Amino acid sequence: MQASSVEIRKVNKFYGPFHALKDVDLNILPGKVTCLIGPSGSGKSTLLRCVNFLEEYDSGEVRIDGQLIGYDAPGKKMSGRKLREMRRSIGMVFQQFNLWPHMTALENVAEGLIRVRGLPKAEAQERASAALTKVGLADKMQNHPSRLSGGQQQRVAIARAIAMEPRLMLFDEPTSALDPELVGEVLNVMKTLASEGMTMVVVTHEMGFAAHVADQVAFMEKGELVGCDTPSRILHQPDDPRIQSFLRTYHERNSF
Amino acid sequence: MFSLPVFLESFGPLIWAARYTLLISFLGIGLGLVIGALICAARLSPYIALRRFAAVWVSFLRGVPLLVQLLVFYYTLPVIGIDVPAFVAAVVTVGICASAYISEIWRGAIAALPKGQSEAATAIGMGPRDIWTRVILPQAVTMSLPALINELILLVKASSLVSVVGILEITRASQAQAATTFRPLEVYIAAACIYLAINLCLAVLGRYLEHRTAV
Numbered sequence: 253m254q255a256s257s258v259e260i261r262k263v264n265k266f267y268g269p270f271h272a273l274k275d276v277d278l279n280i281l282p283g284k285v286t287c288l289i290g291p292s293g294s295g296k297s298t299l300l301r302c303v304n305f306l307e308e309y310d311s312g313e314v315r316i317d318g319q320l321i322g323y324d325a326p327g328k329k330m331s332g333r334k335l336r337e338m339r340r341s342i343g344m345v346f347q348q349f350n351l352w353p354h355m356t357a358l359e360n361v362a363e364g365l366i367r368v369r370g371l372p373k374a375e376a377q378e379r380a381s382a383a384l385t386k387v388g389l390a391d392k393m394q395n396h397p398s399r400l401s402g403g404q405q406q407r408v409a410i411a412r413a414i415a416m417e418p419r420l421m422l423f424d425e426p427t428s429a430l431d432p433e434l435v436g437e438v439l440n441v442m443k444t445l446a447s448e449g450m451t452m453v454v455v456t457h458e459m460g461f462a463a464h465v466a467d468q469v470a471f472m473e474k475g476e477l478v479g480c481d482t483p484s485r486i487l488h489q490p491d492d493p494r495i496q497s498f499l500r501t502y503h504e505r506n507s508f
Numbered sequence: 509m510f511s512l513p514v515f516l517e518s519f520g521p522l523i524w525a526a527r528y529t530l531l532i533s534f535l536g537i538g539l540g541l542v543i544g545a546l547i548c549a550a551r552l553s554p555y556i557a558l559r560r561f562a563a564v565w566v567s568f569l570r571g572v573p574l575l576v577q578l579l580v581f582y583y584t585l586p587v588i589g590i591d592v593p594a595f596v597a598a599v600v601t602v603g604i605c606a607s608a609y610i611s612e613i614w615r616g617a618i619a620a621l622p623k624g625q626s627e628a629a630t631a632i633g634m635g636p637r638d639i640w641t642r643v644i645l646p647q648a649v650t651m652s653l654p655a656l657i658n659e660l661i662l663l664v665k666a667s668s669l670v671s672v673v674g675i676l677e678i679t680r681a682s683q684a685q686a687a688t689t690f691r692p693l694e695v696y697i698a699a700a701c702i703y704l705a706i707n708l709c710l711a712v713l714g715r716y717l718e719h720r721t722a723v
């Protein structure tokens with residue numbers, strides 16, 4: 253597996269008059285884990301969703317392995333086909349899992365292999381079952397999502413993404429909807445992926461994960477990327493007062 | 509005095525007439541499903557002219573009583589030189605009327621799906637056609653089944669209105685029966701029983717579908 257790099261240059265995004273992303277710059281190196289942290293409403297999801305163009309940015313550039321995503325040239329939209337082609341190698345995991353409830357775990361994972369990769373059904377199911385085994389769900393393949401715990405559902409969602417053999421994985425608060433005791437099983441799967449050299453961008457409030465797994469941590473506030481550095485520089489010796497204040501609130505909330 | 513023999517005897521002709529009630533309701537909902545799908549697609553399309561057309565279609569058909577629609581349709585067609593049998597006119601009118609409600613049922617079911625459902629598909633590179641046929645429609649159709657059964661029950665009852673264009677369905681047959689036997693009470697209670705039996709069957713079917721789809 254080759255891992256992708258992502259370059260984000262002066263990206264701006266508006267929702268009507270609201271300036272959601274302000275000249276955001278960020279470099280994501282191949283095979284590295286980048287955690288995006290910051291207060292709620294600061295634009296973390298918006299930025300993450302610009303990387304696979306689920307959200308259209310208005311100006312600036314997002315390049316995956318050097319290739320601009322979403323536009324052929326500034327202001328000129330990319331064709332749907334070309335965009336889908338690029339998205340095939342970018343996996344995404346959502347806070348609410350977004351599994352398809354009318355399909356079993358196996359069908360959820362096989363669907364993309366059949367429809368997007370064009371694999372025959374038998375081969376798709378074989379690969380889907382390998383992906384589910386990898387996330388520890390070999391015995392749950394025939395279950396519908398409603399018959400799985402939140403942690404299991406999120407692992408199915410991760411399996412659905414990795415079965416496509418992506419070179420980049422985006423996670424939008426993958427553990428925020430989970431009961432505390434189910435967070436660990438999902439983080440463990442993510443750690444395994446990281447150790448295999450996957451490029452990962454993770455929006456998270458799990459500071460422990462950011463501290464121990466991330467290669468770099470980026471902090472956002474009010475649509476701005478305030479700082480990006482090693483976990484220890486951001487989490488332990490931040491020089492920006494906005495980061496200090498965010499971490500203070502975080503520690504207060506988590507101490508008892 | 510209530511006459512049991514008259515009551516029982518009126519079932520024969522009324523059940524025979526029920527075939528028109530059932531035919532008109534079922535063909536009507538069939539046509540309504542097809543037109544309703546098209547109207548719903550128009551309503552959700554990116555073209556403003558289509559959306560406007562669909563919105564007008566829905567509000568017109570929901571704003572005018574079916575009885576008036578039937579009369580308008582039935583008496584307008586000959587004027588513009590189209591001669592259709594009453595039965596065809598009835599099915600088409602019922603179908604067109606149902607299409608307005610059905611398109612709204614489907615629009616509601618589609619809108620009720622969380623946005624994340626199609627986003628997850630978009631994110632792995634699925635195109636619009638697969639997203640609609642594999643993710644949105646299977647869920648929307650399943651979700652809408654109870655409401656569609658409900659619509660069918662309404663149509664069975666509303667089909668009594670087509671008696672005005674001379675079709676011998678349950679209601680008109682019972683009027684004729686009542687006039688010849690001079691026993692309106694027995695005859696109309698028999699008619700009520702038949703409507704009730706049909707709709708109870710449909711309600712049971714609806715309950716079953718609702719139960720099965722509540723995964």
Ligand SMILES: Nc1ncnc2c1ncn2[C@@H]1O[C@H](COP(=O)(O)OP(=O)(O)O)[C@@H](O)[C@H]1O
Nearest residue numbers: 267270272290291292293294295296297298299
């Ligand atoms: N579709 C939208 N329309 C309007 N405003 C939006 C939309 N999506 C997000 N926003 C706004 O943009 C800001 C950033 O949102 P988001 O990226 O979801 O923040 P975060 O993920 O950091 O909590 C928020 O103020 C939010 O209200």
Ligand SMILES: [Mg+2]
Nearest residue numbers: 296297298425
């Ligand atoms: Mg968010």
